[in-house]
Amino acid sequence: xxxxxxxxxxxxxxxxxxxxxxxxxxxxxxxxxxxxxxxxxxxxxxxxxxxxxxxxxxxxxxxxxxxxxxxxxxxxxxxxxxxxxxxxxxxxxxxxxxxxxxxxxxxxxxxxxxxxxxxxxxxxxxxxxxxxxxxxxxxxxxxxxxxxxxxxxxxxxxxxxxxxxxxxxxxxxxxxxxxxxxxxxxxxxxxxxxxxxxxxxxxxxxxxxxxxxxxxxxxxxxxxxxxxxxxxxxxxxxxxxxxxxxxxxxxxxxxxxxxxxxxxxxxxxxxxxxxxxxxxxxxxxxxxxxxxxxxxxxxxxxxxxxxxxxxxxxxxxxxxxxxxxxxxxxxxxxxxxxxxxxxxxxxxxxxxxxxx
Numbered sequence: 001x002x003x004x005x006x007x008x009x010x011x012x013x014x015x016x017x018x019x020x021x022x023x024x025x026x027x028x029x030x031x032x033x034x035x036x037x038x039x040x041x042x043x044x045x046x047x048x049x050x051x052x053x054x055x056x057x058x059x060x061x062x063x064x065x066x067x068x069x070x071x072x073x074x075x076x077x078x079x080x081x082x083x084x085x086x087x088x089x090x091x092x093x094x095x096x097x098x099x100x101x102x103x104x105x106x107x108x109x110x111x112x113x114x115x116x117x118x119x120x121x122x123x124x125x126x127x128x129x130x131x132x133x134x135x136x137x138x139x140x141x142x143x144x145x146x147x148x149x150x151x152x153x154x155x156x157x158x159x160x161x162x163x164x165x166x167x168x169x170x171x172x173x174x175x176x177x178x179x180x181x182x183x184x185x186x187x188x189x190x191x192x193x194x195x196x197x198x199x200x201x202x203x204x205x206x207x208x209x210x211x212x213x214x215x216x217x218x219x220x221x222x223x224x225x226x227x228x229x230x231x232x233x234x235x236x237x238x239x240x241x242x243x244x245x246x247x248x249x250x251x252x253x254x255x256x257x258x259x260x261x262x263x264x265x266x267x268x269x270x271x272x273x274x275x276x277x278x279x280x281x282x283x284x285x286x287x288x289x290x291x292x293x294x295x296x297x298x299x300x301x302x303x304x305x306x307x308x309x310x311x312x313x314x315x316x317x318x319x320x321x322x323x324x325x326x327x328x329x330x331x332x333x334x335x336x337x338x339x340x341x342x343x344x345x346x347x348x349x350x351x352x353x354x355x356x
Contacts, residue, residue, distance in 0.1 A: 211258025242328030
């Protein structure tokens with residue numbers, strides 16, 4: 001079934017779109033499964049990765065998490081974090097119709113992608129994912145080879161289909177988290193490099209929850225990292241943790257020193273941004289709905305270790321919600337801590353882009 005602009009459909013999990021004042025998610029474990037349980041197992045497993053005969057057909061409606069009606073002058077192309085964990089006997093890469101991935105990707109969309117719902121039309125494909133424990137158990141070069149394989153193949157095919165059938169030459173934002181951001185790194189260095197006319201329409205790439213290193217940028221001189229709140233055509237990235245986390249103890253950033261921008265001030269200074277300077281967070285309440293709240297997190301860049309430090313979060317409480325990571329690793333809250341700051345910054349960059 002072809003997806004022509006005249007018959008765009010809301011994604012199957014449409015109860016999450018548009019965002020309500022409260023968003024009911026699938027319980028504490030399912031909320032964070034993609035970025036908690038699958039990312040903490042760091043033992044290398046035997047490689048039984050499935051090699052598919054063919055790629056995913058993105059003319060099929062069911063291969064999209066979100067195909068929105070076009071009501072805004074810009075788009076957002078979103079890739080969700082790990083939303084699946086292999087079970088005994090599974091391949092290291094899931095199928096495109098894996099039911100756990102379909103369910104938990106909608107949960108991730110609800111607490112992450114909706115930050116951009118006032119900014120642009122949010123398109124989000126499903127893509128075949130690598131098991132997080134298997135991926136993090138690999139040396140970095142092998143990890144990038146695996147992520148750069150099937151997951152990037154799917155994301156590239158989906159993005160190409162989106163550009164040719166949905167985008168209609170509108171400017172766009174790229175947004176991802178965790179494995180989704182790792183895939184975006186390959187999309188930026190591959191498809192966007194090979195298609196400079198498309199890259200010229202990129203407002204910004206929010207590559208959150210995975211390090212963007214200087215060596216990566218040196219190897220891809222067509223890309224640039226953000227330096228302030230207003231620049232466009234840039235990459236934005238950070239990985240959040242508590243001051244108590246020792247260097248090397250964050251499995252997401254281990255072995256990599258990423259560039260960091262402050263998601264409250266949107267500059268790269270190491271000056272602390274206070275809670276009072278923020279615009280609001282999106283946090284779970286007592287019954288585990290994600291709801292808008294006043295700014296919850298401060299933000300300070302640790303440039304030496306390439307991480308973002310939050311000192312105001314209750315690490316004990318958050319650990320009860322997200323026990324898969326050690327206390328103080330706030331990977332699951334990269335978006336929720338700075339939800340409304342992300343929204344305002346994306347709109348600001350859109351405004352600057354459109355003025356040009």
